[in-house]
Amino acid sequence: MAIRVMLPAAFARHTEGTKQVQSEAATLPALVDDLGVKFPELGAHIKDEDGTLRKFINVYVNDEDIRFLGGDTYQFQDRDEVMFIPSIAGGCK
Amino acid sequence: MSSACTPYELYSKESGKSYGNQPLSICDESFTPLEVRYDLEAAKPLFTKKIVEAGPDNMWRYRSLLPIPEGFEPDLPVGFTPLVRAKNLGKRIGSQNLYVKNDAVCFPTLSFKDRVVAVALANARAFGFDVVGCSSTGNLANSVAAQSARLGMKACILVPADLEPAKILNTLIYGARLVRIDGNYDHVNRLCSLIADQYNWGFVNVNLRPYYAEGSKSVGFEIAEQLGWKLPDNVVVPMAGGSLIRKIKKAFDELVYLGLVEKKHVRFFGAQATGCSPIAQAVKNNTETITPQKPSTIARSLAIGNPADGPFASRMIRETGGWAEDVSDIEVVSGIQELAETEGIFTETAGGVTTAVTAKLIAQGRIAAEELTVVCITGNGLKTTDCVADRFTLGRAVRPRLADFEEYINELDGVAASAAEPELALAGGN
Numbered sequence: 244m245a246i247r248v249m250l251p252a253a254f255a256r257h258t259e260g261t262k263q264v265q266s267e268a269a270t271l272p273a274l275v276d277d278l279g280v281k282f283p284e285l286g287a288h289i290k291d292e293d294g295t296l297r298k299f300i301n302v303y304v305n306d307e308d309i310r311f312l313g314g315d316t317y318q319f320q321d322r323d324e325v326m327f328i329p330s331i332a333g334g335c336k
Numbered sequence: 337m338s339s340a341c342t343p344y345e346l347y348s349k350e351s352g353k354s355y356g357n358q359p360l361s362i363c364d365e366s367f368t369p370l371e372v373r374y375d376l377e378a379a380k381p382l383f384t385k386k387i388v389e390a391g392p393d394n395m396w397r398y399r400s401l402l403p404i405p406e407g408f409e410p411d412l413p414v415g416f417t418p419l420v421r422a423k424n425l426g427k428r429i430g431s432q433n434l435y436v437k438n439d440a441v442c443f444p445t446l447s448f449k450d451r452v453v454a455v456a457l458a459n460a461r462a463f464g465f466d467v468v469g470c471s472s473t474g475n476l477a478n479s480v481a482a483q484s485a486r487l488g489m490k491a492c493i494l495v496p497a498d499l500e501p502a503k504i505l506n507t508l509i510y511g512a513r514l515v516r517i518d519g520n521y522d523h524v525n526r527l528c529s530l531i532a533d534q535y536n537w538g539f540v541n542v543n544l545r546p547y548y549a550e551g552s553k554s555v556g557f558e559i560a561e562q563l564g565w566k567l568p569d570n571v572v573v574p575m576a577g578g579s580l581i582r583k584i585k586k587a588f589d590e591l592v593y594l595g596l597v598e599k600k601h602v603r604f605f606g607a608q609a610t611g612c613s614p615i616a617q618a619v620k621n622n623t624e625t626i627t628p629q630k631p632s633t634i635a636r637s638l639a640i641g642n643p644a645d646g647p648f649a650s651r652m653i654r655e656t657g658g659w660a661e662d663v664s665d666i667e668v669v670s671g672i673q674e675l676a677e678t679e680g681i682f683t684e685t686a687g688g689v690t691t692a693v694t695a696k697l698i699a700q701g702r703i704a705a706e707e708l709t710v711v712c713i714t715g716n717g718l719k720t721t722d723c724v725a726d727r728f729t730l731g732r733a734v735r736p737r738l739a740d741f742e743e744y745i746n747e748l749d750g751v752a753a754s755a756a757e758p759e760l761a762l763a764g765g766n
Contacts, residue, residue, distance in 0.1 A: 253367065311628070328526060331361050
C-alpha cells in the first residue's frame with residue numbers, strides 16, 4: 244500500500260524542492276513521522292513542541308479535509324492523494 | 337492628496353521572522369499567517385486628527401496606516417460609508433444607543449470587500465502582477481472584477497458553482513474571467529492556494545492576503561472618527577474567515593496608541609449563521625481550536641467552513657469579554673426585513689445574520705440597552721434578492737381609475753366593501 248503525498252511550495256523549501264513523495268504510512272501521525280525521516284528539516288518545522296502536526300497546517304485526502312474522515316484515526320487507502328496546505332497558503336515564485 | 341506612508345513590512349508573530357514586502361502570506365518557518373507590521377512611532381506625525389480630517393472623503397484619508405506602496409496614488413473613492421444612528425431598530429430590539437455602519441453602500445460594488453480589494457490591488461500592481469484573482473463567496477469576486485477593470489488588470493475569479501445569480505452577473509459584467517468550481521468555498525480556496533503556487537498571479541486573498549486584510553482596518557478608523565474620535569462600547573461583526581473583526585480591533589488599538597482616541601474597553605461580538613458557525617462554536621466552547629464544518633446556510637457570503645483567522649478571532653473575542661452567536665436561516669431573513677423596515681437599509685444575508693445576532697445578544701443580556709453598540713453591515717440586499725423574493729406577493733394589477741384604486745386600498749386595509757360604500761357615496765356629494 245502506498246499513498247502519494249503532495250507538498251506545496253511553502254513546504255518545498257524544507258525538502259530541497261521535492262513537491263511529491265510516496266509513503267507507506269497508515270495514518271496521519273505515522274505520515275508526519277515518516278516525513279520527518281525522509282526530510283528531517285521539514286519534520287522539524289511541521290511539528291509543534293509536542294510532536295504533533297502544527298494546527299495551521301490542513302491535511303486533505305482526495306479533496307476532503309482529513310478532519311471529516313476521522314482525523315488521526317483515518318486509515319489511508321492505497322493510492323490516496325494526501326495534501327498538506329498551510330491554512331492560508333500561497334507563496335512568491 | 338499625496339501624503340507619506342508609514343514604513344511597514346510583513347512579519348510572523350509566531351517565529352518573529354521579518355519578510356520585508358513581497359507577495360507572501362505564510363511564514364516558511366512556522367507555517368502561520370504573516371501580518372503587516374508598521375513603525376507606529378513613525379506614524380505619530382503622519383496620522384493625526386488634523387491630517388486625517390483634511391484628507392479625502394474616503395478610506396484613503398487613513399492611508400498612512402494602510403500598506404500602500406510608495407508612489408501609488410489611489411483614485412477610487414472607496415469607503416467612508418455612513419454610520420447611522422439606528423433609533424427605530426434599537427427600539428425594536430431593545431437598544432437606546434445603536435448605530436449601523438452601512439457598508440451596503442460601499443463604492444464601487446456595495447460591500448466592505450471594496451476596501452480590502454483596493455489595498456490588495458495597489459500592492460498587486462506594485463509587485464508587477466498582470467493577472468489578479470481570488471477565491472470568493474461573491475462580494476469579493478464583484479469587487480476584484482470591478483476594481484481590476486478600472487486599473488486595467490486581468491482578473492481570474494474562482495467561486496463555488498452554486499453562488500447566487502446576482503453575484504455571478506455582477507462579476508461577469510466587468511469582463512472578468514469567472515471559473516465556477518464544483519465544490520464549496522473551502523474547496524475553491526484550497527485550489528487557489530495550489531494555483532498561486534503554479535501561476536504567477538496575484539491572488540488578493542492568498543498570496544496578497546496580509547495586505548488585503550489590512551484594508552478592513554478602515555472600517556474601524558471610520559467608526560471611531562464618525563463617533564467623534566471615540567470608541568464604542570460594543571461592535572457586532574459578521575464572521576466568515578474571521579479577519580474583519582480582528583482588523584477593526586487592530587484599528588482601534590492603533591488609534592489608542594497614537595492618541596487619537598481615549599483608551600476604552602471595547603467588547604467584540606461575532607455573528608454567524610448556524611449552518612456555518614465554526615468560530616461561534618469555538619467561542620462558545622472557550623477554545624481556539626476550530627472544528628471545520630460543511631456549510632449549509634443561505635448566508636453564502638459567510639459560508640466558510642474552515643476559517644483561516646478563526647483561531648485568532650475566537651481568542652480575541654473572548655479576551656475582550658465579547659461573545660459570538662449564530663442564528664437560523666429563518667432568523668436571517670427576518671433580520672434582513674427588520675433592518676429594512678426600521679432603518680430603510682436593505683442588506684444581504686450576511687447583514688441579516690448580524691442584525692438577528694445583535695437582537696439575540698441584547699435579548700440574552702450580553703449587550704445592555706444604554707451601551708453604544710455599532711452593528712457592521714457589510715453587504716447589499718440587491719445581491720441576494722432570491723432569499724426574500726418569496727416573502728412578498730405582488731397583488732393584482734389595478735385599472736388606472738380612482739374608484740378602482742380606492743377599492744383596492746380598502747381591500748388591502750381590510751375594509752369590507754359594504755362598510756366602505758356609504759362613505760364613498762357621501763364623499764361623492766350624495
